[in-house]
Amino acid sequence: MxxxxxxxxxxxxxxxxxxxxxxxxxxxxxxxxxxxxxxxxxxxxxxYADKREVLFAGAVELENLFVAAVTDAPGSEAPLDVVARGLYAAAEMFTDRREFACRRQAVIMGNAELRERELIKLASLSAALADTLRRRGVAESTASLAAEAGVAVFKIAFERWIAAGEERTLAELTRESLDELRAVTSAG
Amino acid sequence: MxxxxxxxxxxxxxxxxxxxxxxxxxxxxxxxxxxxxxxxxxxxxxxYADKREVLFAGAVELENLFVAAVTDAPGSEAPLDVVARGLYAAAEMFTDRREFACRRQAVIMGNAELRERELIKLASLSAALADTLRRRGVAESTASLAAEAGVAVFKIAFERWIAAGEERTLAELTRESLDELRAVTSAG
The missing domain is CATH 1.10.10.60 (Homeodomain-like)
Incomplete structure (x- = not known):
């Protein structure tokens, strides 16, 4: 060996x-x-199973972190606050990985098959989050909406975090995106 | 010919x-x-270009309807209300297509490649919506969040609409999902 x-x-x-x-x-x-x-x-x-797995090995870790944070949240918390715990756990996981994340994103964006794989990763994360919320007793459609909203916040905060010149942490950008989501859905 | x-x-x-x-x-x-x-x-x-296109020919129509409804919305409306106009336009498009939609969904769910294609369709719809909102002067990240939230509502309302035994219209289920989204993001 x-x-x-x-x-x-x-x-x-x-x-x-x-x-x-x-x-x-x-x-x-x-x-x-x-x-x-x-x-x-x-x-x-x-x-690694192949060269693609180098880019997606973190997906399992990310999903596990999300699910653990959501599972362990106090029972009294509102669904989106519970999902936010998963988002902050994820933000912590990425603390020292910004350079890797930037390089990875450039590779993903340049290849159609990898972009599809990335979409599947996020859809799987959303499904796992919704399942975990349902197991906490959250109603079916509320669980799906909270999970989808959470993954949307993750995606947008992440994209901003790896943008050139961005100096805030992923946790800060996550908080900002969550606030923006609340503002978007409360207006009108 | x-x-x-x-x-x-x-x-x-x-x-x-x-x-x-x-x-x-x-x-x-x-x-x-x-x-x-x-x-x-x-x-x-x-x-049709091939047998897959039979399942995805409606995607272009759907995206065009969404974009047209968002483009034509009054300038004063809040981003999520503007997106809601797209959702109701889409609901109208599907009025007489429930049987087709149910059969289509069963085929899509049974095939990994088609599921991926469906994810790409929704990601493309979200990107087109965000672009259209930005052209209306909505700030970058607000546009992305409103678009992602809108597509999440569409996905969830659509899944409920084609579920066995569901008798409400897609427009009704869209309204309900929008209300749930607002409730989820305002709690806590």
Missing amino acids: GRWEPDARGRLAKAALELYGERGYEQTTVAEIAKRAGLTERTFFRH | GRWEPDARGRLAKAALELYGERGYEQTTVAEIAKRAGLTERTFFRH
Whole structure:
């Protein structure tokens, strides 16, 4: 099984994102990623199923974080406040990952298949959130609406966070987007 | 070019949905759809690029309706009220299409590629709505949030409308979902 490589997973992810940016996602091979990271292909496949998974491995972690935060929220809280707990847990997860997130976004936006995969990731997150809310006793359609609204806030805050020149934290931008959602839906 | 076939397009769509339901989307060929409709393959391809397009031809119409309703709304209206005009225009478009919509949904849900296509359709609708709001002078992130919230309401009202036993109109369910969205985001 070869010797233990300190943070092989992180080195592979960093190498992959560099190469995707330099020569394009389609043109990059697993062999090149492993070489850039100073590791073997065998080690790559111990950590990732394929080169696409490097970009989506965080999705499971994100969904688990969201679901755990929503599950653990006090029973008395309103659905959107409960969802907000998931959003802030996610914001914390990304604290030190802005550079990775920016590079990743550029790769995703440049490839139709990856954009579709990203949409599926967000739809899956919304479904998991709605399920978790229902298990807390929130009514069917309220659960779906709160989950969809929460994912919309996540998406918009995230896009703003990785925009060039943005200096606020993801948590700050999440709070701002939540406030804006409340303003949008209360006006008129 | 063959003689003119009254409502060939509608007959082809009906035949396609029947066959997708009976023998599965993957197993159905364009030749079979044309035969069931009593038309030629050549006629099929004058109306649809392929068998998938039968399911998504309405997406352009839907997006155009949304955008037109939002564009024509009075300048003084709040963004979500403007989006609601798009939702009611869409509800009207679907008035006589519930049976088609139910059959279509069953086909979409049974096929991963079609589910992805459906997500892309809704993401495209959201982006078009946000663009239209921005052109009306609505601020960047407010436009995105109002558009995402509107598409979430559309999705949820639509799912409820095509559920077995539902007797309310799509317009009624849209109003109810909008009210629920306002309730969800104002609580707490």
